[in-house]
Amino acid sequence: MKSTSFLLFFFAASFSGIAQKPAGMTVYSGHITDEPGKRIEYATIVLLKDDIQKAGVTTNDEGDFKLEVENGTYTVVTQCLGYDPVRKTIRLPLSHPDTISLKQSSYALKEVVVQAKNIERKADRFILSVSPSSGKDGTELLSQAPGVWLTDENISINGAQGTKVFVDNREIKLTGEELLSYLRSMKSEEIKRIEVIPIAGAEYEASSRGGIISITLRQRQYNGVQGNIMMGTALSSSLNRYLPSATLNARMGKWTVNAAASGSFTPKNNSEMTSSREYTNDSDRFSSLSEFDTRSNYGTGRISSIFEIDTLNSIGAEIEYIGQVSKSSSYSETELTKQGFLLNSTGDYYQKDDYNTLSATANYLHKLDNKGSVLKLITDYANKKSTGKNNYYTMQKEWNKDSTYRSNSDATYQIVTSDISLKKYLKKGMSLNTGLKYTYTFMDDNACYEGLSENQQWNVNPGYGYALEYKENIFGAYASFSADVNRWSFIAGVRGEYTRTSNKSDHIDRDYFDLFPNLNITYAFNNLKTWMLVGQYARNIERPAFYTLNPNRLQTSDYSYNIGNPYLKPTYINRFSATIVYNYRYTLTIGGSLHHDLIREFCKQDATDPDISYITYENHNIENHWFVAANIPLQPTPWLDLTANFVGVKQDIRMTEEAAFAHHYLAFANVNTSFRLPEDITLEVQYNGTSRLYSGNSEIASRHIFSLSARKKFAGNRFLLTASVNNIFNRYNNFVSHIDAYTTRSHYESGSLGRTFKVSLTWNFNSGKKIKKKTVERSSDSERNRLNEK
Structure with a gap:
C-alpha cells in the first residue's frame, strides 16, 4: 500500500504540473435560465466560427455548462425544446461566467440545426445523457447506448457474460424477463444518465468481469409518492x-x-x-x-x-x-x-x-x-x-x-x-x-x-x-x-x-x-x-x-x-x-x-x-x-x-x-x-x-x-x-x-x-410533486x- 500511495502521489504531482491549458485556450462556462430565472437542464449550446461548429455541450441538471476552446470571437447558439433559440456573438476569454436567458416558445421547436452531443466518452466509460422529453422507456434508452446488447433474456456489453446492472449504485439482481420489465417501467423523465463501463475499474469488485451498466436517476426535490x-x-x-x-x-x-x-x-x-x-x-x-x-x-x-x-x-x-x-x-x-x-x-x-x-x-x-x-x-x-x-x-x-x-x-x-x-x-x-x-x-x-x-x-x-x-x-x-x-x-x-x-x-x-x-x-x-x-x-x-x-x-x-x-x-x-x-x-x-x-x-x-x-x-x-x-x-x-x-x-x-x-x-x-x-x-x-x-x-x-x-x-x-x-x-x-x-x-x-x-x-402512478428518489x-x-x- 505504501508503494501504491507513492505512485498516486507521483501521478498527482506530475499532472498538476502539466494540466495547464495550452496557450490561447480558455474555458467558457455559465448557466442557462428561463425568463423567471429557473435553471434549464439539457439545453443545447454550441459555438460557431464562420458557421463551423467548434464546440458543443448540453447543460447538466442544474442548467450549467462548460466548454474549452481557443480564444477568439464566436457565435453562440442556444436552444431547448419549448423555447425560442438565442443567438449572440461573444469574444473569449470572458472575465466571468455567462448567463443566457431563453424565452418560452408558443410553437413547437422545429428540427435542431446544430447539435451537441448527448453521448460522451470518458476514459473508462460511455455516458449517455437522457433528455426528459424523449418519451422513451429504459430498454429503448439502453438500446441506444454504445455496445449494449439486449435480448429477450439478457443484457450485456458487447455480448460478454456477467454484465451487472446498477440503478443509483444498487445492483439490480433481477434477471431475464423480470429485469427487462423493470427497465421498461422506467421512463426518460426518471433517468438522468446511463453509463456503460466495458471494463470495470478498481473501485468495483475484481469479479466484475462482464462490465457495468450504471443508471442514475434524477434527484427530485419535493414530497410525494411515486411507483x-x-x-x-x-x-x-x-x-x-x-x-x-x-x-x-x-x-x-x-x-x-x-x-x-x-x-x-x-x-x-x-x-x-x-x-x-x-x-x-x-x-x-x-x-x-x-x-x-x-x-x-x-x-x-x-x-x-x-x-x-x-x-x-x-x-x-x-x-x-x-x-x-x-x-x-x-x-x-x-x-x-x-x-x-x-x-x-x-x-x-x-x-x-x-x-x-x-x-x-x-x-x-x-x-x-x-x-x-x-x-x-x-x-x-x-x-x-x-x-x-x-x-x-x-x-x-x-x-x-x-x-x-x-x-x-x-x-x-x-x-x-x-x-x-x-x-x-x-x-x-x-x-x-x-x-x-x-x-x-x-x-x-x-x-x-x-x-x-x-x-x-x-x-x-x-x-x-x-x-x-x-x-x-x-x-x-x-x-x-x-x-x-x-x-x-x-x-x-x-x-x-x-x-x-x-x-x-x-x-x-x-x-x-x-x-x-x-x-x-x-x-x-x-x-x-x-x-x-x-x-x-x-x-x-x-x-x-x-x-x-x-x-x-x-x-x-x-x-x-x-x-x-x-x-x-x-x-x-x-x-x-x-x-x-x-x-x-x-x-x-x-x-x-x-x-x-x-x-x-x-x-x-x-x-x-x-x-x-x-x-x-x-x-x-x-x-x-x-x-x-x-x-x-x-x-x-x-x-x-x-x-x-x-x-x-x-x-x-x-x-x-x-x-x-x-x-x-x-x-x-x-x-x-x-x-x-x-x-x-x-x-x-x-x-x-x-x-x-x-x-x-x-x-x-x-x-x-x-x-x-x-x-x-x-x-x-x-x-x-x-x-x-x-x-x-x-x-x-x-x-x-x-x-x-x-x-x-x-x-x-x-x-x-x-x-x-x-x-x-x-x-405508473404519482401523487403530489415528484419525489426525490434515493436508494x-x-x-x-x-x-x-x-x-x-x-
Whole structure:
C-alpha cells in the first residue's frame, strides 16, 4: 500500500504540473435560465466560427455548462425544446461566467440545426445523457447506448457474460424477463444518465468481469409518492408463467422510503430431451427420451429507508427477502444395445428444492464538498437456507430389476461484508478514489443418499453422500486516480485482494494474494471529440459459484447425472482492448480476454459404469478469446432506430498443460430495429444469432432467434402495454459431447426457450410533486451473485 500511495502521489504531482491549458485556450462556462430565472437542464449550446461548429455541450441538471476552446470571437447558439433559440456573438476569454436567458416558445421547436452531443466518452466509460422529453422507456434508452446488447433474456456489453446492472449504485439482481420489465417501467423523465463501463475499474469488485451498466436517476426535490404496478405473463403450448411486480417510492421531509415486490409463478413448464450415442465400435447403440415437468414459484420483497441528517450527512438501511420453491418430475426411457444384447430401462425422478434468503444493509454517507466528493461506510449481511428432497426409481425390464433411492440435502450460506470508501475530487479535473473491504463467506452443505434394499430397508450409501463446510475470507483495498489533460483522459488504479479459503470436509486450504491493476487512456483527435481512441486493460477474477462446488449428485436419466466439483480453483482473466469512437456512438473494438483456469462444464464417464456419463465442472488450463466488435447505430428517419452489434471471436483452448491448443472461430450478432408509430406505439424487431460454441469437450449448435414486440403508451404515459412473441421460428438447442468411448448428441426443447407469447401491463402512478428518489447502497452484491441457483 505504501508503494501504491507513492505512485498516486507521483501521478498527482506530475499532472498538476502539466494540466495547464495550452496557450490561447480558455474555458467558457455559465448557466442557462428561463425568463423567471429557473435553471434549464439539457439545453443545447454550441459555438460557431464562420458557421463551423467548434464546440458543443448540453447543460447538466442544474442548467450549467462548460466548454474549452481557443480564444477568439464566436457565435453562440442556444436552444431547448419549448423555447425560442438565442443567438449572440461573444469574444473569449470572458472575465466571468455567462448567463443566457431563453424565452418560452408558443410553437413547437422545429428540427435542431446544430447539435451537441448527448453521448460522451470518458476514459473508462460511455455516458449517455437522457433528455426528459424523449418519451422513451429504459430498454429503448439502453438500446441506444454504445455496445449494449439486449435480448429477450439478457443484457450485456458487447455480448460478454456477467454484465451487472446498477440503478443509483444498487445492483439490480433481477434477471431475464423480470429485469427487462423493470427497465421498461422506467421512463426518460426518471433517468438522468446511463453509463456503460466495458471494463470495470478498481473501485468495483475484481469479479466484475462482464462490465457495468450504471443508471442514475434524477434527484427530485419535493414530497410525494411515486411507483408502478406491473402484471405480465409468458405463454406457450408448454409454458405458463406469471410475472407480477410493484414499486413504491415516497419522500416525507428528511425521510425517503422505497419498497418493491416481484414474483415469478410458473405452474406449467414442460420440456423434453432426446439423446443418442455414436460408439467407437459399430455394434453398440444408445437412445433415450427424457420428459421434464418443472414448476416453480419465486418471490422477492424489499424495503429501505434513508434519513438525511443534514445537507452533508445521511444514513440508510434496507431489508430484502427472497424465496423460491421448485418442484420437478421427470420420466425417462432408454434403449442400450451392448454386444448385441438389448437393455430397456425406465426411470422416474422427483426433485423438490426450496431456498430462503434474508439480507440486510446499512450505510452512512458524508459529502465532503459540492463537487461530488463523498465518504461511504457500508455493512451488509446475507443468509440463505436451502433444502432439497429427491426420489429416484429405475426399472431394467430384461432383468426385471428395479432400484429405488432417495436423497435429502440442506445448506446454509452466510455472507458478511464491511466497506469503507473515499472519493475525492481534486483541482484541474483530477480525482482520487480509495477504499477498503472485508468479505466473510460461510457454506455448510450436507446430503444423505439412501437406497431401498430387497427387504424394504433404507440403507445409507456413503459413496454418494457428502458434507461440505467451506469458509472464505477476502480482504481488499483499492486506489485509483483519474485526470483530464487537454485531449487526454486517464484512469489508473489497482485493487489488492488477500483470500483465505478453508474446505474442512476435503481438507483443502488456500491462501493467496492478488493484484488487479486497471488502466484506461482516451485521446480525442479534435476539440469536439467526434473522433477518439480508447485503450483499456484490467485483470479480473471469477470465483466458483457455490453450486459448482457442491458435490450433490442430480440424476437426469438412468445413464446421466450432474455433479459439482469442490476442488475448483478461481479463474484469472486479463482483458485488454483498443476502441475507435466516431461521432460519440459508432465504435470498433479489437481486444482479447485471456483466461487461466477457466471454469467450464465437462462431460466424463462414470468410473463404476462406463455406460453412464455425467456433467461436472473443471478448470481449463488456458482459454484465450481474441475478438473484434462493432457497434453501428443508425437513424435513417426520425421514426426509425436501428442498432446493430457484431462480434467475431478466435477461441484458443488448452485444457491441460500437456494438451495442444484447439482453435475455433465464433460469431455473434444482435440487431434491434424500433419503429415509432403514431398514437405512442413502438414496434420492435430483434435478431440474435450465435455460431457453434465450444466448451471443454462439448459443443452447442448455432442458433438464430427472431422476436417481435409492440409497446403502447396511453393515459398520459401512465400505462404501458407490451405484447411480444419471442423466438418466432421456434428454434431449440442442440448439444454434442465427446468422450473416448462415444459421442453423445442431444436435442433439448423447453417451454421457456421456444416460441413464447408475452404480455404485460404497467401502471405508473404519482401523487403530489415528484419525489426525490434515493436508494440504499450495498457492498456485497457481486458476492451474493454466487448464491444464485444455476
